[in-house]
Structure formats: C-alpha cells, structure tokens
Amino acid sequence: MADKDFVAPASKAAGGWGALKSCGKRLLQTGNPLAGARAMLHANQPDGFDCPGCAWGDPEHGSSFEFCENGVKAVAWEATRKRTTPDFFADHTVSELRGWSDYDLEHQGRLTHPLRYDPAQDRYLPVAWDDAFAQIGAALRALESPDQAEFYTSGRASNEAAFLYQLFVRLYGTNNFPDCSNMCHEASGVALIDAVGIGKGTVLLEDFEQADAIFVFGQNPGTNHPRMLADLRKAAARGARVVVFNPLKEKGLQRFADPQNKIEMLRGGSQPTSTDYFQVRLGGDMAAIRGMCKVVLAEGVLDRDFITRHCHGFEDWRAVVEATSWDQIQTQSGLSRAQIETAARIYMQSDRVIATWAMGVTQHRHSVATIREIANFLFLRGNVGRPGTGLCPVRGHSNVQGDRTMGINEKPPAQLTDALERELGVSLPRHDGHNVLGAIGAMLDGSARAFIGLGGNFARATPDSALIAQALSGLGLTVHVATKLNHSHLLPGAASFILPCLGRTEIDKSPAGIRQIVTVEDSMSMVHGSGGINLPASAELKSEIGIIAGIAAATVGSAVVDWQAMADDYDLIRDMIGRVLPGFHDYNERVRKPRGFWLRNPAAQREWRTPTARANFGADPLPEATEWQKSQGDGRFVLQTFRSHDQYNTTIYGMDDRYRGVYGERRVVFVNPDDIAAIGAKAGDRVDIIGPSDDGIDRVAQAFRLVAYDLPRGCIAGYYPELNVLVPLGAFGERSFTPNSKSIPVRLHPL
Structure with missing residues (x-):
C-alpha cells in the first residue's frame, strides 16, 4: 500500500464478510488450513479445547460453532506449520533478533527444542530437558533467599498448571507472584472484594438473555472478545437497551454482522449492538456514573428494601453524591447533564440491569473508586443477585480468573495457606510477595536475581519498556516457558533458558497413552475441561505441567509432593485442588460433564462475605482532577x-x-x-x-x-x-x- 494510503474506509460493521476473509487468511497462513478449520469445530465444545482467544463465557445450550474471528486467529497462530528450530538460532544472534519486530519474531513459528543461552556466542543452543531442569534448580537453590526469585504467570495457563506452579513456589519459600492480572483487572478484584466480598463478576451468560438494560463501560468487544457482540446484538433485538460509555466510536459497539447468519451474510446486512452511545472523556467514567446516581437519588427511584436489608454505608455515600457538583461531573465526563439524565432514565425504567466493563475502566489512577461507583449504581435498584442483573468484569486472557482462583496471588489468603499446610504437613510463607510493579522494582534495585515466566511476554506487556529491558538483562537467571519466540527471550540474564511447551490445541498424552485434559474458568465462573486435538508441533515439547514439575523436582525435591506423578496424571492435581479449594469437590467428575460446572459465587446469591456481612457502598469522592x-x-x-x-x-x-x-x-x-x-x-x-x-x-x-x-x-x-x-x-x-x-x-x- 502506498505511503499516503495507509488509511482506508473502515468496516461498516463488526463481523460479516470481513471477519470471514480474515479467518480464511489466517488459516491459510498456517500452511494447513484444513487442519485449522477442523480444530475450530472443536473450540469451546464439550469434547474439544477451550479457545485461547478470550474469557467470554460459553452458552449452556452449546452452539455447534461457538467461536469467533479472535478464536480463529489464536488457533491459527498456534497451529502454524512454521518452526523455530535450533538451526534458526544458529543463524541469528540474540543481538540481531532484538532488532526484529514483535510480528516478525512470532511469525517464525513454534519453538521445538529447549534452549540455553550461550553468552560467548550470543546465541541460544539446544539443551537436554533434564540438564535444563538441573541447572535451573541449582540456580534457584543458590539464591540467598527464595524472595530473590520472581514467578510470573500468564492467564493462558490452565487451572492445573497454575495450581502446581503456586504449590511449587510456596514450597520453595516465597509468595512472589507477579501476574498478568496485575496489569489489567486487578482493580476489579480489589473493588469487588470491598463491595460484595468476592473479586469476581456475579453474572451468568443467561443473565444477558434476561436483562432489560446492559451498561457497557470502557471496553471494545469487537476486538477483544467478539463473541460478546452476539449477546449484545440479541439483547438489542429483543428490545433491551444497550448503553455504551466509550471515548471512541468502535464498530463492534455500533453494529454487528453475524457470519453464522446465512441470510444476513447474503444480503450484506447487520444489526445494532447498542441503542445509546456516550463518548466519555478518558478518566471520566466515574463522573458519568456519579451523575446517573445523582439523578436516580433525586428521583427517588430506589429499591429501598434491598438497600435496607442488604447494604451498608448508603447514607455516607449519598452525602458524597449530593455534595458533588454538576459542573465537576460534566467537566470530567465530557457529557452534558441532559445526556447523563437520558442514561439515568434508561436505568430507572429498566427492572433488570447488568453493568459490564474492561480495561478502559481499570487502567486509571482512580479505577478502584470507579468500579466501586459501578457497584453503587447497581445497588440503588437491587441489580445484584437476581436473574438478568449483575456486575460483569470481562477478562482478557482465557484463564486469568482461574489462575487467581488457583492461588496465583502475591497476598496469600490465610484460608488458602491454612488448607495447603494441612494438605502438605509443612509450614508455608505467609508474608506478602511482589506483584508486577514490585517485581520490576526488585529487579532494578538488585534484590531480585531470578525470573521464571510461565507464558506471556513480560518485557512487552509491562510499562516503561527501556527499564524493563534493563531489569531482565541484569538478572542471574531468566527462564521462559513459551510456544513462540518473543522479545522477553532476547533479554537474557547470566543464565537463560527457553522451554517450549504444548499449546492449548495440542494433544497431551500421559505415559500410559491416555489423553489428558486441563481446565479453565471463564469470566462467568464456569469451570470446564479442555483437551487438544492437534498433533504436537514437536516431539520435544512438554506440557506446562510437565515443565513445572521438572523444575520443582530439581529445586525442592519430591519428598513432600510427587511431582512426576502429578505430571503423569492430571487427575491427581485436581484431587488435591478438590481437597484444598472450596467449591471444587468431586472436581474430576463434574468437569467431565458437558459445559463443566459453575463455581458458586456467594454474592450472586446475595451472600455478602464482607466484614459488614452486607454489600458495601463506597463513598469515594470524584478525583480532584483527571x-x-x-x-x-x-x-x-x-x-x-x-x-x-x-x-x-x-x-x-x-x-x-x-x-x-x-x-x-x-x-x-x-x-x-x-x-x-x-x-x-x-x-x-x-x-x-x-x-x-x-x-x-x-x-x-x-x-x-x-x-x-x-x-x-x-x-x-x-x-x-x-x-x-x-x-x-x-x-x-x-x-x-x-x-x-x-x-x-x-x-x-x-x-
């Protein structure tokens, strides 16, 4: 495309023929499009694998084609026939590869062999698995303190991998768990624990079919979780109001052409995904919500019974709202009073309301206060804990919510530590560890000397890119568990390893030849199984669980936990999870049922596990200035x-x-x-x-x-x-x- 022509007319709607063409293009790039298409038919199906594309829930009624453009891209990216073999690293130094783009690095294909960095040659060289594990274990044991090591987790890790990872790390002696959730929905967890007693959303997918209004704050499902568009479109089609607050006019939040609707595709049509669109200023969501609350309070259209029986702090919060001026609300939100009153009337006229949000809300200085205000907004009319209502943070990574459930948490809850100590018969660390920013700070000041990354691309996902490069390359040990090459791997410490793993779509067999399954938890707290159907990209690949077990055995030994047995049979991991974590009883039996099971959410049933034993209004003032x-x-x-x-x-x-x-x-x-x-x-x-x-x-x-x-x-x-x-x-x-x-x-x- 010519230099002047990089901008062209945008799609008129999300989905449609553009989505199908994009899917076809990505499948062709795999080098084996028929295998890719076959794989997609097993995505999000009871006998298939969980799509790694996002964390949107799967319907109970089980569509035969429960996938989207994002899912096709994710599967095609993983199922490519391209391979990054040891020969590739023999041809390219690490210094040279640092100059490549993110796109070019990952499009070399799947990693095939475990690798160790050789500083003399500035190249990665093949290493035997047992040698890699032994050298990593020796380096971790040689640290002055376990707190000198940082253990990062990507939200694509399965429940079983995450549980085994935190088990190993706590036995090793630290709670340093910088996690991808620290960079996206951490504010949701903090705010919801304060508000309703659990850091998760309270809705099921079926609630979207019953809501009279859905308020969408700071998210772009057309790109980030496209399957949500079908649910918004259905809601708008049956007469529900879909009210969007977003600075940009995003195509997916305006119209959606369903690629699975044959008549619509033939006619080139599309349907609305929203009924009302308000372009709020960056950082102004809290002010917009505060304005709507101000209108509702003034009109007195409240569920007084819910507030009286179930809520705490209403009067204190009400005083803060009434003291907030309309001038401040309009300036911060960028919306007029009339626009905010229009949105508030939709809320007051709707019996059942869902509020949903993503990183447009969570990545601000006052994000926790904003999410508390979303909860306040729903409390006003009892829109939590009944059908068609609820709080719905929409996660990005397919299992970022499950990782936290499994114990990936730098602040270990006492209940978890107590249960693990009873299970293992040993004492475990109870002091707080590092989140992402804490880990980076420790690497920069020299108090951290090792980094283990379970997936992800830490160097590119984190802020202040130049400082992150300095932090990683100054370490004594870096280990990356990955499927493809990325920039994090090109910032080696004194000793550095790349350990290639199986992808979500690939067959994982036990030593006895039995196909293993793993599990994940979506944004609606549904836990379901995932079993790959494609042949592994290389005979040298190990599963994430196998790699964790190998490092753990080489580091802490197998006297307390038989790591090899766990790696050979994932049912043993799930049995332990069932004994340690509430809600996971009969785990192996329930997860093998179609669609898995719902992990009970107390707040969804109006059981408030907060210090007040009630849902808590948060009385935060608006920021002095955005x-x-x-x-x-x-x-x-x-x-x-x-x-x-x-x-x-x-x-x-x-x-x-x-x-x-x-x-x-x-x-x-x-x-x-x-x-x-x-x-x-x-x-x-x-x-x-x-x-x-x-x-x-x-x-x-x-x-x-x-x-x-x-x-x-x-x-x-x-x-x-x-x-x-x-x-x-x-x-x-x-x-x-x-x-x-x-x-x-x-x-x-x-x-």
Whole structure:
C-alpha cells in the first residue's frame, strides 16, 4: 500500500464478510488450513479445547460453532506449520533478533527444542530437558533467599498448571507472584472484594438473555472478545437497551454482522449492538456514573428494601453524591447533564440491569473508586443477585480468573495457606510477595536475581519498556516457558533458558497413552475441561505441567509432593485442588460433564462475605482532577493504549486494523481532527509522542502517523506494546498498582 494510503474506509460493521476473509487468511497462513478449520469445530465444545482467544463465557445450550474471528486467529497462530528450530538460532544472534519486530519474531513459528543461552556466542543452543531442569534448580537453590526469585504467570495457563506452579513456589519459600492480572483487572478484584466480598463478576451468560438494560463501560468487544457482540446484538433485538460509555466510536459497539447468519451474510446486512452511545472523556467514567446516581437519588427511584436489608454505608455515600457538583461531573465526563439524565432514565425504567466493563475502566489512577461507583449504581435498584442483573468484569486472557482462583496471588489468603499446610504437613510463607510493579522494582534495585515466566511476554506487556529491558538483562537467571519466540527471550540474564511447551490445541498424552485434559474458568465462573486435538508441533515439547514439575523436582525435591506423578496424571492435581479449594469437590467428575460446572459465587446469591456481612457502598469522592483536566491549556493530550484488531495482547497477528480503517501500519496515533489542526498538522503526518519526564527519564515514541478519528478533543489513542515506552512505572492505580495505560499525559511534536 502506498505511503499516503495507509488509511482506508473502515468496516461498516463488526463481523460479516470481513471477519470471514480474515479467518480464511489466517488459516491459510498456517500452511494447513484444513487442519485449522477442523480444530475450530472443536473450540469451546464439550469434547474439544477451550479457545485461547478470550474469557467470554460459553452458552449452556452449546452452539455447534461457538467461536469467533479472535478464536480463529489464536488457533491459527498456534497451529502454524512454521518452526523455530535450533538451526534458526544458529543463524541469528540474540543481538540481531532484538532488532526484529514483535510480528516478525512470532511469525517464525513454534519453538521445538529447549534452549540455553550461550553468552560467548550470543546465541541460544539446544539443551537436554533434564540438564535444563538441573541447572535451573541449582540456580534457584543458590539464591540467598527464595524472595530473590520472581514467578510470573500468564492467564493462558490452565487451572492445573497454575495450581502446581503456586504449590511449587510456596514450597520453595516465597509468595512472589507477579501476574498478568496485575496489569489489567486487578482493580476489579480489589473493588469487588470491598463491595460484595468476592473479586469476581456475579453474572451468568443467561443473565444477558434476561436483562432489560446492559451498561457497557470502557471496553471494545469487537476486538477483544467478539463473541460478546452476539449477546449484545440479541439483547438489542429483543428490545433491551444497550448503553455504551466509550471515548471512541468502535464498530463492534455500533453494529454487528453475524457470519453464522446465512441470510444476513447474503444480503450484506447487520444489526445494532447498542441503542445509546456516550463518548466519555478518558478518566471520566466515574463522573458519568456519579451523575446517573445523582439523578436516580433525586428521583427517588430506589429499591429501598434491598438497600435496607442488604447494604451498608448508603447514607455516607449519598452525602458524597449530593455534595458533588454538576459542573465537576460534566467537566470530567465530557457529557452534558441532559445526556447523563437520558442514561439515568434508561436505568430507572429498566427492572433488570447488568453493568459490564474492561480495561478502559481499570487502567486509571482512580479505577478502584470507579468500579466501586459501578457497584453503587447497581445497588440503588437491587441489580445484584437476581436473574438478568449483575456486575460483569470481562477478562482478557482465557484463564486469568482461574489462575487467581488457583492461588496465583502475591497476598496469600490465610484460608488458602491454612488448607495447603494441612494438605502438605509443612509450614508455608505467609508474608506478602511482589506483584508486577514490585517485581520490576526488585529487579532494578538488585534484590531480585531470578525470573521464571510461565507464558506471556513480560518485557512487552509491562510499562516503561527501556527499564524493563534493563531489569531482565541484569538478572542471574531468566527462564521462559513459551510456544513462540518473543522479545522477553532476547533479554537474557547470566543464565537463560527457553522451554517450549504444548499449546492449548495440542494433544497431551500421559505415559500410559491416555489423553489428558486441563481446565479453565471463564469470566462467568464456569469451570470446564479442555483437551487438544492437534498433533504436537514437536516431539520435544512438554506440557506446562510437565515443565513445572521438572523444575520443582530439581529445586525442592519430591519428598513432600510427587511431582512426576502429578505430571503423569492430571487427575491427581485436581484431587488435591478438590481437597484444598472450596467449591471444587468431586472436581474430576463434574468437569467431565458437558459445559463443566459453575463455581458458586456467594454474592450472586446475595451472600455478602464482607466484614459488614452486607454489600458495601463506597463513598469515594470524584478525583480532584483527571489527567484530561490537568492537560488543559498547556498543549498536552491524554493518551490511552489499546489493541489493534489484528492483535491479542502482545501477540501481533497482522498489520491491519480494519474496524478503524488502518492498514499495513502500527505506528499510528488516533486524534480528533480539530486537535490535528490545532497542532499545525494534517492527517497522515508523522509526530513524535513525548511522554512524562518529571522523574528524569525521557520517554519518546518516535515518528507515529496521525489518524483523524472520532473521539473527544484532548483524548488520543494508539497501540501497545509500541506505546508502552510512554507509560511510567510510577503511574499506577490507587490500591490496584495497575499501570495507568489509559491516562498518560503526552505532547505531540510534528516532524
């Protein structure tokens, strides 16, 4: 595409023929499209594998084709015939590979052999599995303290892998569990534990079929969890109001063409996915929700019985709401009082309401307070704990919620530690460990000397990219469990290993030849099985569970836990989970039933496990000023980072973003046309994006193209991981410690 033509008309709707063409393109890229198509027929089916594309729930009625464009991309990415063999590393030094793009690295294909970095040659060389385990175990045992090691987890790990991982790490002697959830939905967990006593959503997928109104805050399901669009579309079609608060006009939140609807596809039609759309300013969601609450309180349209019987702190919160001025609400939200009153009337006229949100809400300094206000909003009319209602944080990674359930938590609950000690007959560490920001700080100051990564791409997912590179490369040991090569692997410590693992779609057999299954937990607390159907990419691959067991045996020995037995039969892991974690009784039997089982959520049944034994209103004031307010008058903008449509977290499937009309280009920044004119530039020009530097660190993202886009003035957007270089480590959410990736003050410098 010519330099001037990187922007083209965007899709008129999400899904449709564009989705089918994209699916076909990705399947062809695997080198074996028929196998990829066959694999998709087993995605999210009782006899197949859980799609690694997102954490959206699966319907109880079990559609034959319960997958989406994201799922096809994820499966095709994993099922490729391309291989990154030892010969590849013989041809390329690590220093050379650091100059490659994320896209080019991962598109070399699947890793095939365990590897150890040789600093003399600046290359990764093959290593035998037993030698790798022995060397890793020796390095971990040689540390002065177990707290000098950091154990990272990606949300794609299964329940069984996550449980075994935390078991090993706690026996080793630390609670250092930096986790991908620290960078996305940590605020949801903190806020919901305070509000309803459990850090999970309270809805089932069936509730979306019964809701009269669905309020959607700060999420883009068309790109991040496309199967949600079908449920929003069905809700709008039956007359429910779907009310969206989002700075950008996203195609998926406007219209959706269902690729599985033959008549619609033939006619080229589409259906609305929302009925009302409010373009809130970045950081202004809390103000918009506060405004709606103010209207509801003034009208007196309350469920007084629910508030009296089930809630605590209502009057204190009410006083804070009434003291909040409309001027502050309108300025922060960017919405008029009339717009907010319109949304509030929809809420008051709806008997059953769901509120759903994602990282557009969770990645701000005041995210916990915002989610508390979402809960307050639903409490007003008793919209928690009955059919068609509830709180619904929508996770990204397919098992990020399950990992936390399994004990991946740097602050171990006493109940978990007590249960593990009873099970194992040993004492375990009880002090708090490191989250992601704590781990990075420890690596930078030298108090951490080892990093083990169970999946993910830590170097590219985290903020302040240059500092992260410095932190990882200064360690004594780095270990990465992965399916493909990424930039984290190219920042080796003194000793560094890449350990290739099976993917979710691949057959995993026990030594007895029995096909193993693993389990995951989706955003609706449904736990279900997953069994791969494709042949492994290499005979050398081990499962994540097998790799964890190998490292554990070499590090802590097998006197307390028979790691090899666990790796040989995952049923043994599930038996232990059933003895240790509440709600997992008869785990092996229940998970083998079609659709698995629901992990009981007390708050969904109005059982409040909070210190007050009630649902708690949170009386937080609005922020004194959002980043947008602080930027007014001095030429600054507020930047949010997000995914392109050809991307899943840090994995880049392709260079197009057809829903936003951008093709063959990722170094772009989306800006209101009037703001482009105000800086003396025009669409298509390149700018340097200058980030915060008040801590003495210069942060610059160079030569990004301007894309004119419909979003509020003063608010701009662009893709991560390219723009993570602008996110300071010191900018994080209050109580959540989640990076403020949706509210970064920046300047634009035209080139």
